[in-house]
Amino acid sequence: MTAIDRRDFLQKSSALASAATLAPWMFNAVSAQETADRDLNVGVIGTGRGMAHANAAMNAKGVSLNYVCDVDQNRLGLAMKTVEGRGAKPKGISDFRRMLDDPKLDAVFIATCNHWHAPATILACSAGKHVYVEKPGSHNAREGEMMVQAARKNQRRVQMGNQRRTWPGIREAISKLKEGAIGKVLFARCWYDADRKTIGKGKQIPVPDYLDYSTWQGPAPERPYVDNLVHYNWHWRWHWGGGELANNGIHSLDVARWGLGVDYPTQISFLGGRYHFDDDQETPDTGVAVFHFGDKGCSWEVSSCLPRRDEKHSIVNFYGTEGTMNIIDTGYRILNPKGEEIGKGSGTGGEQEHIQNFLDSIRSGNPLNSEIEEGQRSTLMCHLGNISYKLGRMIKFDPETRTIVGDKDATALWGREYRKGWEPIV
Secondary structure, eight states, X not given: OOHHHHHHHHHHHHHHHHHHHHOHHHHHHHHHHHHTTSOEEEEEEOSSTHHHHHHHHHHSTTEEEEEEEOSBHHHHHHHHHHHHHTTOOOEEESOTHHHHTOTTOOEEEEOSOHHHHHHHHHHHHHTTXXXXXXXXXXXXXXXXXXXXXXXXXXXOOEEEOOGGGTOHHXXXXXXXXXXXXXXXXXXXXXXXXXXXXXXXXXXXXXXXXXXXXXXXXXXXXXXXXXXXXXXXXXXXXXXXXXHHIIIIIHHHHHHHHHHHTOOOOSEEEEEEEOOSOOSSOOSOSEEEEEEEOSSOEEEEEEETTOOOGGGXXXXXXXXXXXXXXXXXXXXXXXXXXXXXXXXXXXXXXXXHHHHHHHHHHHHHOOOOTTBHHHHHHHHHHHHHHHHHHHHTSOEEEETTTTEEOSOHHHHHTSSOOOOTTOOOOO
């Protein structure tokens, strides 16, 4: 985008956000009136990760699962068998746009590949549907802006699937930080360790007859089908995914930003590489991203092919002037400057409560725990980190204008090219 385009976009987004803030009662009253005496009708897009969404929807009271969608007929068939076994009677479809045409549908759950998150969200909002979208919510920074604009313009509830925003133990931990449990919080360290294997080198083969590869590609410019792409290894190719930073880093970085009480970084760097295997993965398996917020900072370290079990990392560690807090699984512990435990807490995890918050917000207008604008602030850290990695240098960012500073190459990576006819429009 040019400087003028960006300025115009931000001005319009601010105006839309102000309008939504000035008249929340209008949305709340209409939403409550429309859904008070009937079930919420929902649909799920993507039946891998999306089955957790489908199960949570079926577990919730006053919710009807009306659609299940997948471009893979084998996965769709298995999903339909599963939900029908629990008593649901949804329609099974392969093109999610069919459900958007249904005026009785209230909300959609989006559990697609990253390159579909934002375009599907924008289409759903434009069709008057509320949206629960998996993390990271966008494939690039420009799409994050467009999602927020679409939610505001259409006055739709859009929740991002970073579930720790709802987990009781994590919420309690953040409250403790705000109360000064470790003094002034100065820095947060995040980790992601795993033992992923090589994805090999894919071969170009005919598209399987059970897969609608054209719709799977959707907004992404067309690429030949290869046998090690679908349904997971797209994560490690920039064309469709955002690597481990956008895949799992978003979870810990969101908690870190929340606990630090910051919005946008001013300097970002991410150095690392694909060290463990010689294969088709384009994104790093090992590296360190660092984010500077002025008077606070944050780091994220990844070792996705070596779990480093001897190091026993937390998800996030917060460091303050009077101690440390470790975020571990669904809870936390507080240590004094001597390293002695002086407090701890725990709670439940999973999907149900975060999705229930979304459903309750549709009915009542109560706040979402991870409203899309808040969620995309954290996702932007991932996008900026990946831009730094691709260019091999530090990126500077202006929180006021929400633009990359003085780097044309980095600014060129703010958005992406789209397949003709599939460009998202707000």
